[in-house]
Amino acid sequence: MKQKTVIxxxxxxxxxxxxxKILEYALRKEGFKVANLGTFVTQEDFIKAAVETNADAxxxxxxxxxxxxxxxxxxENCIEAGKGDIHLVVGGNLVVGKQSWExxxxxxxxxxFNRVYPPGISPKAVIEDLKQDLGKKDHx
Amino acid sequence: MSKTTSYGLFIDFGSTFTKAIVIDFDGERVVGxxxxxxxxxxxITLGLNAVLDKINKVQEVEPAYxxxxxxxxxxxxxxxxxxxxxPELTAEAAKRAxxxxxxxxxxxxxxxxTKKELHELETMAPDIVLLAGGTDGGDQETILHxxxxxxxxxxxxxxxxxxxxxxxxxxxxxxxxxxxxxVITDNVMPEMGILEVDEARSIIREVxxxxxxxxxxxxxxxxxxxxxLMPTPSAVLTAAKLLSQGTPREEGLGELVVVDIGGATTxxxxxxxxxxxxxxxxxxxxxxxxxxxxxxxxLGVRYNASSIIGAVGxxxxxxxxxxxxxxxxxxxxxLCLFTDRLPESESERGLDTxxxxxxxxxxxxxxxxxxxxVFGPEGEVFIQYGKDLRGIKHVIGTGGPLIFNPAPEKIxxxxxxxEMDPLSLKPKAPEFxxxxxxxLYAIGLMSEVEPDKALRVAKKYxxxx
Numbered sequence: 001m002k003q004k005t006v007i008x009x010x011x012x013x014x015x016x017x018x019x020x021k022i023l024e025y026a027l028r029k030e031g032f033k034v035a036n037l038g039t040f041v042t043q044e045d046f047i048k049a050a051v052e053t054n055a056d057a058x059x060x061x062x063x064x065x066x067x068x069x070x071x072x073x074x075x076e077n078c079i080e081a082g083k084g085d086i087h088l089v090v091g092g093n094l095v096v097g098k099q100s101w102e103x104x105x106x107x108x109x110x111x112x113f114n115r116v117y118p119p120g121i122s123p124k125a126v127i128e129d130l131k132q133d134l135g136k137k138d139h140x
Numbered sequence: 141m142s143k144t145t146s147y148g149l150f151i152d153f154g155s156t157f158t159k160a161i162v163i164d165f166d167g168e169r170v171v172g173x174x175x176x177x178x179x180x181x182x183x184i185t186l187g188l189n190a191v192l193d194k195i196n197k198v199q200e201v202e203p204a205y206x207x208x209x210x211x212x213x214x215x216x217x218x219x220x221x222x223x224x225x226x227p228e229l230t231a232e233a234a235k236r237a238x239x240x241x242x243x244x245x246x247x248x249x250x251x252x253x254t255k256k257e258l259h260e261l262e263t264m265a266p267d268i269v270l271l272a273g274g275t276d277g278g279d280q281e282t283i284l285h286x287x288x289x290x291x292x293x294x295x296x297x298x299x300x301x302x303x304x305x306x307x308x309x310x311x312x313x314x315x316x317x318x319x320x321x322x323v324i325t326d327n328v329m330p331e332m333g334i335l336e337v338d339e340a341r342s343i344i345r346e347v348x349x350x351x352x353x354x355x356x357x358x359x360x361x362x363x364x365x366x367x368x369l370m371p372t373p374s375a376v377l378t379a380a381k382l383l384s385q386g387t388p389r390e391e392g393l394g395e396l397v398v399v400d401i402g403g404a405t406t407x408x409x410x411x412x413x414x415x416x417x418x419x420x421x422x423x424x425x426x427x428x429x430x431x432x433x434x435x436x437x438x439l440g441v442r443y444n445a446s447s448i449i450g451a452v453g454x455x456x457x458x459x460x461x462x463x464x465x466x467x468x469x470x471x472x473x474x475l476c477l478f479t480d481r482l483p484e485s486e487s488e489r490g491l492d493t494x495x496x497x498x499x500x501x502x503x504x505x506x507x508x509x510x511x512x513x514v515f516g517p518e519g520e521v522f523i524q525y526g527k528d529l530r531g532i533k534h535v536i537g538t539g540g541p542l543i544f545n546p547a548p549e550k551i552x553x554x555x556x557x558x559e560m561d562p563l564s565l566k567p568k569a570p571e572f573x574x575x576x577x578x579x580l581y582a583i584g585l586m587s588e589v590e591p592d593k594a595l596r597v598a599k600k601y602x603x604x605x
Contacts, residue, residue, distance in 0.1 A: 005277065007332075013516030015422070033277065035332035040422050040514070040523055048226045049332050053278035064517045 004056045004134050007049045009037035010092075012070035016063035019092070023059070026123035030131070043074055047081045056134050057087035059126075060113075067094035068107065075112025087133055091117030091126065147171065147203045148589075149195070150582035151188065151210035151365055152372055153358060154178055155217070156403075156480060158187040160195050161582040165206060168596050170577060180214040184361045192364070208365040209585040213372035215356040218348055221247040221266040224303075224328075225273040225282045232426055233328040234272040234302065237337035239433045241344035242374025243268070252285045258293050266297050267352045268344060271311075274304030276330045287311045291318025298347050302328045302340040323347060335427045345370055373433065375584030376400060376538070377409050381431050382587045383536070383598055384411035390595045396534035397507075397567060398580070399500055399555055401541045403442035403479050406499040408507035409433045414527020414565075421511070425525040432527070434507045439499040441492065441541045442479040445472045452498045461494045463487055482544065493551065496541040501554035509565040524565070530557055532567040536602060538575035548574050549605040572605040 006027060010020050017039050024036045035053050037045055046058050058078075062070060071090060078086050090113045095104055101118050108116040115129055146166035152159040155178060162172035174194035179187035220243040224231025231250035238245050247264050249257055261269075269290065273283035283303040290299060291314050299322040301311055308324045315322040323346075326339040353359055353368050362368060370378070376398065386392025395412040410432050416423055438447040449457045449472060458468060466487050475481065475495075483489040509526025535552055542548045549572050557566040579601050586594035 003277075013514045013521055015516075015518070015521065035275075037332065040424060040521065045424075048229055051279060052226050052229045052329070053275045053332055054280070055278075066517065 002138075003031060003033050005033040005035065005053050006057045006059055006130070007035050007037065007046055007053065007055045008059045008061075009041035009046060010039040010061040010063065011041055011043070011046070012062065012064065012066055013040060014062060014064040014066075015039050016061070016092075019063070020061055023061070023123050023126070026127060030127050032130075043070075043077055047077055047083060050078075050083050050086055051081055055086065056137075057089060057130060059130075060088070060090040061092045062090060062094055063092040065093055065096035067092065071108065071111055071113070078112075087130075087137065088113045089115045089117070089126070089130065091121055093119050145204045145206050147205050148207040148209070148586060149205045149365070150585045151191070151208075151361075152375075152581045153180065153184065153188075153210060153212040153214040153361065153368070154372065155180070155214055158191050159578065159581075160191045161577075161579065162195055163582065163586065163597060165590060165593055168593055168600065170579065170597070170601060173577065178214055180357065184214070184358055185364065188361055188364055207586075207589050209588070210361065210365045210368045211370050211372045211375040211581055211585055212353070212356075212358055212368050214358065217244040217373070218242060218268065218344075218352060218371040219244050219246050219264070219266045220268050220270060220344075221245070221249070221261055221264055222270045223249045223253065223272065223286055225250060225279055228426065229332075230272045230274065230303065230329050233335050233337065234270050234340075236335070236429055236432070237302065237328050237340040238270050238344065239435060240337055240377070240429060240431060241341040241348075242371035242377060242433075243344065244435070252282050253289045258289050262294050265295075267355065268347055269295070269297050269299045270340065270344070271299055271301045272303040272328050274307065274327075275332060276305045276327050278304055280304055280307040280310075283307050284310060284314070287314045291315050291320055296321075298322065298351055300325060300340060300343050300347060302326060302343075305330075321351070333427060335429060337429055345374065369585055369588060372581055373407060373435075375581040376407070377431060377433055378584035378587055379580040379594075379598065380409045380411050380536070382583065382591060382595055387591045387595060390592045392595065393534050393599075395532055396536060397504075397529060397532055397555075397570070398536045398538060399504065399542070399552065401496050401499050401503075401537075401539040401551070402440055403540070404437075404440035404444060406436045406439040406503040406539075407433060408503050410507060410527060410529060410532075412527060412529060412532060414509060414529060416524050417528050417531050418522075421522050421524045423524045428509075428527050432507075434503070436499070436503045436506060439503055441495040441499060442475055445475040445495055448495050448498050448502075451502055457494065457498065460498075461490065463490055466491060489546075492541065493545060493547070496545065496551045497554045499541075500551050504555035504566050505564055511563040511565065513563075526565070528565040530565050530568045532570050534573060535567055535570040536573040536575060536580075538578070538580050542574065543576055543578060548572075552605070573602040574605055576603045577601055
């Protein structure tokens with residue numbers, strides 16, 4: 001499989017950098033080319049970086065609980081920028097309060113995210129899924 | 141040529157004046173200075189001979205010079221068009237590379253060039269095109285499309301390619317098939333968040349020396365001077381870098397800013413890292429080059445006097461000027477028409493000073509970084525864009541409006557940090573210097589041959605204000 005490029009970052013007004021660094025390390029170790037935009041990244045920053053690097057996937061971290069608000073329109077903006085078919089992944093503490101995970105996952109999938117992860121997911125699981133998903137896409 | 145004599149001759153072929161400075165290398169002093177109107181339109185050597193005559197008269201005997209070096213901003217300067225993919229990313233990186241090479245950027249394009257844009261580009265008739273786009277291994281489609289368009293268009297300027305390296309073989313084939321002159325160099329943005337403009341800058345300079353000097357009819361001057369080494373803004377930038385960084389044997393001043401106010405533009409050069417100076421700041425945006433030049437094409441105290449007033453706002457400008465008897469419109473129109481005119485009356489001097497103050501203030505505002513406050517679940521967060529220049533210790537002023545003003549420090553004060561606008565990261569408490577002898581271009585040229593001496597001469601002649 002050709003080396004895949006992914007854009008990584010923490011969306012919105014959100015300083016949680018630890019998971020971001022761990023995921024970057026794990027992705028590189030698994031052979032991905034990673035453009036890590038760090039914290040406080042806007043949707044526009046993610047998408048512009050994806051255009052310039054011709055990225056295969058965008059991995060959005062959202063830890064502050066505002067994920068639902070911050071992620072709104074992400075897929076539409078990708079379509080607008082000519083990257084409509086990019087693989088979109090989101091994870092972190094996406095919402096606050098007691099909500100059923102199924103409901104949360106459902107809402108983010110409706111927003112156009114291909115994979116939605118709950119808090120505490122291991123980088124390994126995310127990377128395995130990513131390899132599988134991007135591999136499948138190659139055969140489409 | 142004899143290299144035993146101790147004098148060096150440094151020439152600046154400007155658009156309005158041809159200037160010459162003679163420096164005694166042994167005594168490390170300026171021994172002669174002259175300027176005459178430029179004659180690039182007719183025969184560059186006429187103005188050159190005139191200025192040499194003047195210099196020789198001062199010195200009585202004509203010395204055999206150790207060096208005869210020149211820079212040029214004549215015939216419109218080094219006019220460049222830059223092309224990238226995303227406006228804030230490779231298109232911005234390419235623009236910064238061109239500015240850092242001393243170019244006048246006449247057009248910036250992003251994404252795939254349309255027919256209309258290509259036509260505009262042809263009309264601009266740049267001296268060099270800088271083609272970027274895509275990180276290494278990133279997008280190729282756009283830069284290939286743009287290379288194809290360029291290869292077919294009616295443009296004879298050399299093309300410097302500094303984009304996605306993976307596409308470079310194909311680009312080479314495309315441009316060769318269109319019979320275009322091109323140079324392939326390193327990507328200005330090899331990875332997201334990494335800006336590498338140095339290689340592109342030096343290639344641009346090489347192309348300038350090899351191609352542009354001849355194309356602009358400046359080659360003839362090289363019978364008299366050894367070489368035209370670089371565009372004038374690049375010589376000033378080289379001087380600024382030398383002054384800041386020093387040499388292995390001669391200490392520099394440290395981080396500094398040069399403010400160059402002119403009739404057509406105002407340039408700011410910063411030789412500074414610009415890292416955040418307060419804790420808790422997050423830095424965003426494209427990384428800043430250590431040696432950074434910005435050019436404000438709308439802030440010149442002659443050709444662009446009216447656009448300075450436009451940028452400040454007329455009422456605001458009049459309030460700052462504080463001269464209700466002056467007919468602002470008439471006076472400004474006159475300045476735009478008679479661009480070599482020096483102020484005569486008190487009221488003309490006042491207007492000139494206010495124009496220079498405004499140009500300095502706005503140019504520094506645009507050059508310096510800013511802080512943006514955003515509110516998140518954990519309270520306020522400060523995000524820094526661009527360079528934090530608050531800690532800068534030296535600000536050097538150059539250019540006619542500063543040099544000929546009776547109170548240049550009053551103009552430079554406008555570049556300072558202000559509590560009224562605390563989010564603009566301008567220098568807080570620097571020392572001011574004035575390049576009162578118009579020496580910086582010569583220092584830049586001199587640093588190419590004898591940097592230690594160049595630095596000592598610069599330190600000696602910069603006037604502390």
